[in-house]
Amino acid sequence: MMERQPEPEAMDLEEEAAAYAAADFADVNEAFVERLVTLAGPADRALALDLGTGPGDIPLRLWRRRGGWKIVAGDVSRAMLDLARAAIGAAGAAGAVWPVEQDAKSAPFRSGAFDVVFSNSILHHITDTGRLWGEVARVSKRGTLIFLRDLARPNSAGSAMAIVKKYAGTESALLQEEYYRSLLSAYTVAEVRAQLVDAGLDGLGVEMVTDRHLDVFGRVDG
Ligand SMILES: C[S@@+](CC[C@H](N)C(=O)[O-])C[C@H]1O[C@@H](n2cnc3c(N)ncnc32)[C@H](O)[C@@H]1O
Numbered sequence: 001m002m003e004r005q006p007e008p009e010a011m012d013l014e015e016e017a018a019a020y021a022a023a024d025f026a027d028v029n030e031a032f033v034e035r036l037v038t039l040a041g042p043a044d045r046a047l048a049l050d051l052g053t054g055p056g057d058i059p060l061r062l063w064r065r066r067g068g069w070k071i072v073a074g075d076v077s078r079a080m081l082d083l084a085r086a087a088i089g090a091a092g093a094a095g096a097v098w099p100v101e102q103d104a105k106s107a108p109f110r111s112g113a114f115d116v117v118f119s120n121s122i123l124h125h126i127t128d129t130g131r132l133w134g135e136v137a138r139v140s141k142r143g144t145l146i147f148l149r150d151l152a153r154p155n156s157a158g159s160a161m162a163i164v165k166k167y168a169g170t171e172s173a174l175l176q177e178e179y180y181r182s183l184l185s186a187y188t189v190a191e192v193r194a195q196l197v198d199a200g201l202d203g204l205g206v207e208m209v210t211d212r213h214l215d216v217f218g219r220v221d222g
Helices: 014-022 026-040 057-065 078-091 129-139 157-168 173-185 189-198
Strands: 047-051 070-075 097-101 116-120 145-151 205-208 213-219
Touching: 014 078, 014 173, 026 057, 026 116, 026 145, 026 213, 047 057, 047 129, 057 070, 057 078, 057 097, 070 078, 078 097, 129 189, 157 173, 189 205, 189 213
Parallel strands: 047 070, 047 116, 070 097, 116 145
Antiparallel strands: 145 213, 205 213
């Protein structure tokens, strides 16, 4: 198995944030929201937290499906939050989706505050995963739904390159390079399971859901 090669946490270069926001993630983001609302069931009111919201596309898609939810959209990158704020304003969602500058490893929220904690594609940015999972556990309460999806690290650099060509072959060179680095910085299912055990969140499930993504999902039972 190839060693993890960590990439920087925040995507705070304007150019990097703009390239990410300009890429077409509609299908993968919609698939994420579909699984989230399926896991959540019919709850029409909830306070949800998105860790590493990026340009805010996922909370906006979620808000269109669950208009009664309030969603805190956190990110450590100002460049990303500026894009998220603009998208939220343009969508008319400012009353329901709230952008917050926030490090997911030290979230400024009270313990047990959230009914739902979700995140797409943040875990591979984080090296101190103990602090991240610790915060996920702290802001959750009994019954909170947790759903994180991320890349899973391929076996070799060659496999990572093949994934980049297959799924991002028509994207900009910058985006392809970032995708490659993200794959090398991702965790395996076994590594994530070990992280959850350390955080006392071992009641959550971890599974591969595509050839390059893993899901962490379930309700807090503590
Ligand atoms: C690959 S992007 C994913 C954005 C969004 N979740 C999506 O799927 O479109 C990862 C995001 O996580 C943010 N991020 C990385 N480390 C973070 C941290 N410690 N706390 C909060 N956000 C973080 C980055 O700034 C970036 O916006």
